[in-house]
Amino acid sequence: MSRTDPILELRDLEVHFDTFDGRARVINDVDITVDEGETVAIVGESGCGKSVTAETIMGMLPQPPGEIVDGELYYKGEELLGDQTAHERVKSESMGMIFQDPMTSLSPVFTVGEMMRDVLTYQGKTNVGWLEIVRNVLGRRDADEAEMRDRSVELLDQLQIPDPEGVLDRYPIELSGGMRQRVLIAMAMLGEPEFLIADEPTTALDVTVQDQILDLLTEQIERENLSMLYITHNLGVARRIADRIYVMYAGEIAEVGTRDEILDEPLHPYSRGLVDSVPKLTEFDRDGIEGLLPDYTDPPSGCRFHPRCPAAMSGTCDVERPPRYELSSGQEVACHLYEDGLSRAEAAEIAAEEIEFDSGAAFEDRPTSEPAQDRSSVKGESAGTTASIDAQTPRSAEDTDE
Amino acid sequence: MSSDHTRADETDSIDDTDEPLLQVRDLEKYYPITGGLLKKQIGEVKAVDGVSFDVRRGETFAIVGESGCGKTTLGKTIARLHAPTGGSIRFDGRDISALSERDLKPVRREIQVVYQDPTSSLNPRKRIKDIVAEPLVVHDIGTKAERRERVAELLERVDLPEDFLYRYPNELSGGQKQRVAIARALTLNPSLLVLDEPTSALDVSVQAKVIALLEELQAELDLSYLMITHDLSLTKNIADRIGVMYLGKLMEKAPAETLFDAPQNPYTEQLLSAIPIVEESEAAFKPERISIRGETPDPSDPPSGCPFHPRCHRAVDDCSRVEPELVDVGTDHVSRCLLHDEDESEM
Numbered sequence: 001m002s003r004t005d006p007i008l009e010l011r012d013l014e015v016h017f018d019t020f021d022g023r024a025r026v027i028n029d030v031d032i033t034v035d036e037g038e039t040v041a042i043v044g045e046s047g048c049g050k051s052v053t054a055e056t057i058m059g060m061l062p063q064p065p066g067e068i069v070d071g072e073l074y075y076k077g078e079e080l081l082g083d084q085t086a087h088e089r090v091k092s093e094s095m096g097m098i099f100q101d102p103m104t105s106l107s108p109v110f111t112v113g114e115m116m117r118d119v120l121t122y123q124g125k126t127n128v129g130w131l132e133i134v135r136n137v138l139g140r141r142d143a144d145e146a147e148m149r150d151r152s153v154e155l156l157d158q159l160q161i162p163d164p165e166g167v168l169d170r171y172p173i174e175l176s177g178g179m180r181q182r183v184l185i186a187m188a189m190l191g192e193p194e195f196l197i198a199d200e201p202t203t204a205l206d207v208t209v210q211d212q213i214l215d216l217l218t219e220q221i222e223r224e225n226l227s228m229l230y231i232t233h234n235l236g237v238a239r240r241i242a243d244r245i246y247v248m249y250a251g252e253i254a255e256v257g258t259r260d261e262i263l264d265e266p267l268h269p270y271s272r273g274l275v276d277s278v279p280k281l282t283e284f285d286r287d288g289i290e291g292l293l294p295d296y297t298d299p300p301s302g303c304r305f306h307p308r309c310p311a312a313m314s315g316t317c318d319v320e321r322p323p324r325y326e327l328s329s330g331q332e333v334a335c336h337l338y339e340d341g342l343s344r345a346e347a348a349e350i351a352a353e354e355i356e357f358d359s360g361a362a363f364e365d366r367p368t369s370e371p372a373q374d375r376s377s378v379k380g381e382s383a384g385t386t387a388s389i390d391a392q393t394p395r396s397a398e399d400t401d402e
Numbered sequence: 403m404s405s406d407h408t409r410a411d412e413t414d415s416i417d418d419t420d421e422p423l424l425q426v427r428d429l430e431k432y433y434p435i436t437g438g439l440l441k442k443q444i445g446e447v448k449a450v451d452g453v454s455f456d457v458r459r460g461e462t463f464a465i466v467g468e469s470g471c472g473k474t475t476l477g478k479t480i481a482r483l484h485a486p487t488g489g490s491i492r493f494d495g496r497d498i499s500a501l502s503e504r505d506l507k508p509v510r511r512e513i514q515v516v517y518q519d520p521t522s523s524l525n526p527r528k529r530i531k532d533i534v535a536e537p538l539v540v541h542d543i544g545t546k547a548e549r550r551e552r553v554a555e556l557l558e559r560v561d562l563p564e565d566f567l568y569r570y571p572n573e574l575s576g577g578q579k580q581r582v583a584i585a586r587a588l589t590l591n592p593s594l595l596v597l598d599e600p601t602s603a604l605d606v607s608v609q610a611k612v613i614a615l616l617e618e619l620q621a622e623l624d625l626s627y628l629m630i631t632h633d634l635s636l637t638k639n640i641a642d643r644i645g646v647m648y649l650g651k652l653m654e655k656a657p658a659e660t661l662f663d664a665p666q667n668p669y670t671e672q673l674l675s676a677i678p679i680v681e682e683s684e685a686a687f688k689p690e691r692i693s694i695r696g697e698t699p700d701p702s703d704p705p706s707g708c709p710f711h712p713r714c715h716r717a718v719d720d721c722s723r724v725e726p727e728l729v730d731v732g733t734d735h736v737s738r739c740l741l742h743d744e745d746e747s748e749m
């Protein structure tokens with residue numbers, strides 16, 4: 001596969017958070033590349049840092065408590081992390097964003113049509129002044145209005161929204177979850193972006209609705225030849241949509257490869273545990289992964305996964321941070337089991353031999369560090385400060401039955 | 403209310419020497435919709451509409467469906483947290499659908515519910531030991547020492563260390579909290595657990611172990627499970643039999659294997675088709691890809707005819723007019739679709 005130039009390149013990202021328990025070193029040395037026309041997924045469980053990474057790219061990281069300690073973000077060669085104005089401009093001119101919960105990203109007091117019109121009016125502009133808003137409202141010509149309406153209707157129609165004209169006059173609350181998500185995609189498409197970032201956009205939806213939305217999203221991507229970065233905890237969704245996949249664990253990249261490489265034969269012990277744990281139509285492994293996500297204020301030395309890793313080698317894994325070894329296939333794995341230049345077959349053999357999760361201690365999430373009493377507040381899975389990390393990632397658990 | 407549990411097409415038990423633990427027949431739970439100044443009833447939501455199935459002793463029966471299909475209401479009605487508005491629920495040979503709160507008390511010991519979200523189902527101000535002992539206190543069982551012993555035993559049973567007794571829920575991870583919820587559900591030695599999305603709030607690496615625990619407990623304690631879930635892949639791995647619900651109705655019911663090998667109902671086909679598979683090898687277990695169109699219906703205003711017809715890829719003209727009945731389509735296998743009547747010869 002010949003790779004074209006990257007449209008987006010994130011290098012050496014390091015993000016810290018100030019928490020009650022101290023400084024949480026959440027994102028550690030993360031690199032992500034998205035090539036032109038490519039869809040890349042970041043997968044990982046709650047608290048792994050995938051949403052923080054996405055927020056950084058979207059220029060939406062809350063600072064404080066977050067702080068970008070290091071890193072560069074290039075969009076078509078232009079650096080954005082050091083230049084807020086450029087970041088804002090690129091965002092509004094070239095990027096479309098789709099979030100998980102349409103209800104919080106759509107305003108409840110405006111109709112769909114009003115929101116779409118505003119996207120078109122202010123597209124590419126930041127810091128819109130009051131004067132400009134007043135001028136726009138007073139000076140809006142019927143012809144422009146009609147044109148904006150046409151464009152909105154066309155997009156809603158492409159997204160298979162029934163009666164798009166009628167939907168323009170409705171409020172978000174009057175629409176179903178699946179329809180709201182499609183409106184959100186339409187709004188992201190209005191600005192004619194070249195790059196989309198989607199953060200768990202189908203997580204709250206039913207599987208049939210999710211399927212429909214993934215179809216529509218793929219259609220848009222192909223029609224407009226877009227590039228996309230897609231954040232999800234759902235490995236099946238990643239298979240549906242992504243060309244390449246980054247697996248994140250504890251704020252680091254564990255493994256990068258093509259969709260099939262990562263999902264059919266993961267090499268990193270964490271990715272392997274993750275893939276094995278998902279209930280499948282074939283079977284699944286009940287062993288799961290021992291332990292909890294580490295405390296970010298005091299992450300494990302060496303490999304951040306070593307306290308939970310069934311293949312950990314003492315003296316190495318707890319001491320030295322594994323670099324990302326590059327296999328001859330281009331796949332990269334941050335694990336001491338491997339070395340640069342191995343073929344995939346060789347690496348797969350190592351994985352099969354060395355990585356064995358067992359059910360020994362059935363107690364899945366005994367804190368792995370010292371007795372963790374209250375420290376658990378920074379851990380991925382629990383309450384407290386995690387809100388600022390990415391435990392807000394709700395899972396597919398929906399049930400609005402009543 | 404009618405309790406006609408003899409309708410041929412819905413008698414579930416193959417082996418009648420062993421009466422199923424739970425027999426649900428034509429169960430209904432309707433909610434009134436009121437409106438206007440006088441709060442007059444202007445309609446109703448048929449959250450559960452004529453559902454029949456059995457849970458046999460020691461089995462896992464799964465109810466699968468999407469949001470709004472009524473599966474949660476169904477579980478709560480069976481646990482008698484809601485009173486049904488029609489139909490019958492026989493538990494261990496006895497109709498519990500119309501029992502008074504007082505007569506229900508012994509039944510409540512036998513049927514316990516585990517909810518999706520342990521964070522909201524565990525009282526944050528109580529220690530784990532008190533949460534797990536609570537059912538004993540409510541039912542006034544045992545001395546203090548006996549209760550303490552039972553709680554310690556339960557905690558061990560769900561693989562939590564003893565020092566967790568003195569902790570509060572917020573000091574625990576999601577998986578640990580769900581183990582506490584399971585321990586509490588077991589306190590009174592129930593025979594049926596209603597598991598309402600018990601693992602869907604957990605990360606998959608944690609879910610796997612909780613599922614393993616539930617399976618172990620079932621084998622050891624001879625429990626029967628009614629599992630309510632949206633995750634079809636999960637049911638394929640753990641359920642013996644599965645009922646697929648849509649808009650308050652069972653659309654199809656079959657042994658797990660049959661449902662995945664030979665689904666008969668178009669809605670089941672769509673659900674299967676929509677599962678995003680993780681490994682290439684799973685593709686062999688999926689039906690041909692169906693492109694899903696159409697909008698999810700409003701439960702208070704369900705479509706005429708077959709409830710699924712507006713989204714159905716097989717719909718014919720009659721589907722919007724004629725309501726299909728559940729019909730036998732194989733051994734222990736029923737489905738609701740007009741097309742079954744036409745090609746019965748193929749059966």
Ligand code: SF4
Nearest residue numbers: 303306309317335336
């Ligand atoms: S580096 Fe060592 S501890 Fe880390 S994943 Fe590899 S084997 Fe496990």
